[in-house]
Amino acid sequence: MREAVRLASRVAETDANVLVTGESGAGKDALALFIHRQSRRARQSFVKIDCAALPNELLEAELFGYERGAFTGATQAKPGRLEAAHRGTLVLDEIAHLSTDAQAKLLRVIERREFERLGGRRTVRVDARLVALTNVDLDDAVRRRAFRPDLFFRLNVVRIHVPPLRERHEDVAQLARQFSKAYAVKHGRAARQLSRAALALLESYEWPGNVRELAHVLERAVIVCEDERIEVSDLPEAVRTAAALQSRRARRPTLAELEAEYIAETLAAMRGNKSAAARALGISRKNLYEKIARYGLEV
Ligand SMILES: Nc1ncnc2c1ncn2[C@@H]1O[C@H](COP(=O)(O)OP(=O)(O)OP(=O)(O)O)[C@@H](O)[C@H]1O
Ligand SMILES: [Mg+2]
Structure with missing residues (x-):
């Protein structure tokens, strides 16, 4: 930009x-x-x-x-x-x-x-x-x-x-502040800051409607906001759920998390039979017991 x-x-x-x-x-x-x-x-x-x-x-x-x-x-x-x-x-x-x-x-x-x-x-x-x-x-x-x-x-x-706005998340905070001020004036409301959580949500959202959509979201927030700050609850449902989904997807799981998930899945597939699960995973029974204990997978 x-x-x-x-x-x-x-x-x-x-x-x-x-x-x-x-x-x-x-x-x-x-x-x-x-x-x-x-x-x-x-x-x-x-x-x-x-x-x-x-x-x-x-x-x-x-x-x-x-x-x-x-x-x-x-x-x-x-x-x-x-x-x-x-x-x-x-x-x-x-x-x-x-x-x-x-x-x-x-x-x-x-x-x-x-x-x-x-x-x-x-x-x-x-x-x-x-x-x-x-x-x-x-x-x-x-x-x-x-x-x-x-x-x-x-x-x-x-x-x-x-x-597009999704390629410049760093602009979201300033634009949001600008819109919040402008809409507060327009609707005769006191100017309101954004809570940290609300801002984080706005920054993680993809903004398919770009700056226009951000402006609408802030206008709505200024109108419905009852607290000192604009909170997550003042943001539309669509933004809240989409942002939550995106941030979950954006986070990369660690190797340990993936391993734990895969072991749990294999154990379930083998109906809890640890010998069969160890064979399928290509590790010893002893090793499997260790991992089950480490990841807290007791079935
Ligand atoms: N940098 C900015 N600062 C403040 N407001 C902005 C900024 N960029 C866009 N806006 C506001 O966002 C809204 C949409 O912007 P604009 O109309 O320029 O988009 P556009 O690219 O022309 O979209 P369209 O193709 O749909 O016409 C307008 O209300 C505009 O004032
Ligand atoms: Mg235009």
């Missing part, structure tokens, strides 16, 4: 387009905003468009804007998000969903820094830094010919990967 932030700060100083990759909830939007705020465009607009949320034609109308009469219902001209982002930053969320048509148009915008509104003749010049976000493998989309390689290269000038 530190590497991602370092890259983001570096690229913020320039006007280069950026491709931000990462799982859902990992913080791609947050990183795009960080880039904008660190850039000389910080005082200009930060505009977002979600390429997955709108059907194709509506998306183009939103992105490029339209002139009056461009299509049925276009009773008035309307500038698009590209124009709104002039001198600022335009975030293209879920870029992989962009239609082939829109991909071609966007490529032209990048190459010539100009475009026309839908149904318009007037050329609009635009200066916007593009930050494209994706949670799917865009290289793969290019290979499958679902995404134009030329547009991909234009967007992929600098690529920043936001790692």
Whole structure:
């Protein structure tokens, strides 16, 4: 994550387009905003468009804007998000969903820094830094010919990967504190610390929903918490059980534990017959008795 932030700060100083990759909830939007705020465009607009949320034609109308009469219902001209982002930053969320048509148009915008509104003749010049976000493998989309390689290269000038939260457990504590403070303010509650056990649980959980999921868990905890600290009991059942399972699995058994378990299993299989068990285990009866005593396996 530190590497991602370092890259983001570096690229913020320039006007280069950026491709931000990462799982859902990992913080791609947050990183795009960080880039904008660190850039000389910080005082200009930060505009977002979600390429997955709108059907194709509506998306183009939103992105490029339209002139009056461009299509049925276009009773008035309307500038698009590209124009709104002039001198600022335009975030293209879920870029992989962009239609082939829109991909071609966007490529032209990048190459010539100009475009026309839908149904318009007037050329609009635009200066916007593009930050494209994706949670799917865009290289793969290019290979499958679902995404134009030329547009991909234009967007992929600098690529920043936001790692999933499970790969940066060391960030959990700080994020959790930050969310706990913020949600305490939002819900008019006193700010609360996390108990050691609660924090340990949060740190061992895998966070399939990443930072977004952590934020929700802390919001809930702030609301239900009745004590001085946020305790394990304030965390949702799902987090508690999953974390318990994971930590049990993550712990490697010692050789002695494995041996004890295997001997117990063999004894059970031989219905307690120690001669048969010793034979199966390839050790002497005397040795087996010693191990049974050492591990407290008396059957
Ligand atoms: N480093 C961070 N500090 C504080 N809040 C964060 C951080 N990273 C992410 N968040 C918060 O977590 C939530 C999810 O982050 P964000 O929307 O950036 O994820 P995303 O990668 O864009 O996910 P999606 O692909 O689902 O849109 C947001 O509420 C965001 O504010
Ligand atoms: Mg997002």
